[in-house]
Amino acid sequence: MTTIIKQLKAWEILDSRGRPTVKARCELESRAVGIVSVPSGASTGAAEAHELRDNDPARYRGLGCRKAVANINGEINTALAGRLLASQQELDTILIELDATANKSRLGANAILAVSLAFARAVSQERQYPLYQHFADMQELPLRTLPRPTINLFSGGKHAGGQVDIQDVLLVPAAAQTMDEALAVTFAVYQSASELTFKKYGTRSLTADEGGLAPPFPDTETMLADAVETIEQAGYVAGKDVMLAIDVASSHFYQDKLYHLDHEQLSSAAMIERLGNWLSRYPLVSIEDGLAEDDWNNWPDLYARIGSQTLVLGDDFLCTNPGRIQRAIANQAANALLLKVNQIGTLSEAAQSCQLARSANWRVTISARSGETEDNWLADLAVGWAGDQIKIGSITHGERLAKYNRLLEIEADTHLPLIAWPTDGSQNNHS
Incomplete structure (x- = not known):
């Protein structure tokens, strides 16, 4: 699999608790598109990757995600647009190296995950495979059962x-x-x-x-x-x-x-x-x-x-x-x-x-x-x-x-x- 990202775009949406989270769109040169929303936890472990929040108390009590969105629309899009990618692993490695922190706190794990997932959905569209089949192929697993x-x-x-x-x-x-x-x-x-x-x-x-x-x-x-x-x-x-x-x-x-x-x-x-x-x-x-x-x-x-x-x-x-x-x-x-x-x-x-x-x-x-x-x-x-x-x-x-x-x-x-x-x-x- 080789593919080229044409553009990444993101915006802030609300999750099921009315709190902000990130939605991202990945368009490939083939015109395949993947759009994904990422979740957010309440009961979070201390070792979890870091969600980037705005910390502006005047807006959503500091929980806004405009910084994470801006990172996708700006730095991450600049780094990836026009890039030939051979695999999900290559994309994710670039994102990890671009962030360059142990817990993804600079760009935000919410921004990084939104791009990672949106790319996967876009590639499954490009391949004309159901998303579950694309995920199975990532781990070279047969489809056998439902959880x-x-x-x-x-x-x-x-x-x-x-x-x-x-x-x-x-x-x-x-x-x-x-x-x-x-x-x-x-x-x-x-x-x-x-x-x-x-x-x-x-x-x-x-x-x-x-x-x-x-x-x-x-x-x-x-x-x-x-x-x-x-x-x-x-x-x-x-x-x-x-x-x-x-x-x-x-x-x-x-x-x-x-x-x-x-x-x-x-x-x-x-x-x-x-x-x-x-x-x-x-x-x-x-x-x-x-x-x-x-x-x-x-x-x-x-x-x-x-x-x-x-x-x-x-x-x-x-x-x-x-x-x-x-x-x-x-x-x-x-x-x-x-x-x-x-x-x-x-x-x-x-x-x-x-x-x-x-x-x-x-x-x-x-x-x-x-x-x-x-x-x-x-x-x-x-x-x-x-x-x-x-x-x-x-x-x-x-x-x-x-x-x-x-x-x-x-x-x-x-x-x-x-x-x-x-x-x-x-x-x-x-x-």
């Missing part, structure tokens, strides 16, 4: 104003054979949850950043118990038809080497035991960020305690960063990667992170962010990169549904099966 969705049911933490400490309880429609069936099952459970929360807490179906319901749970235990109850009220068997996953997001309640959870102060060892207790009582097939991102010494103990029964999934802990992933592999600290492309800033680096995880026989969950747009490229990425799971959010809000509806479209076009669950030969049975 199984993990779908927000209840939210807390930074996604929902902190009314409960942990961030999300998610549904995993484990018995579903198709994406269509998985979403139908989720709809039934979500409606059951809406009815339960209204009856139990008097709350209407008001939702958090990613569409999860957010009633005033008194503690995490109640949140998990209510999730199981809603599954059963919808007519399914918890632990067989539908499993649960949790995003603990422990970094956000970790202070002075203690976990401030449910009005208690827990040591790392006590936090591990708490997670193990939840695992023994609830059908949890994935536990994300069970410990804080900097609690490195205790992640191997967490993995030793629960790793044979569930996915020990790293988000803030790993930040889709090849260096952190390599360290976690060496330390036997996890067995799954939550892959967020904007945590690292280019497609090529995200592909490297994905390949590293695969080399250790880890599972990979392709994830959206709390601040999303109506763009659906994430669905194509999860299919093309053979994601085991995809984490988009709930089945409400248009920016979430854009990705689910794209998965349904890909399913209709390709007839790819939904990946089997569990994928690692282990299962935490609850019935």
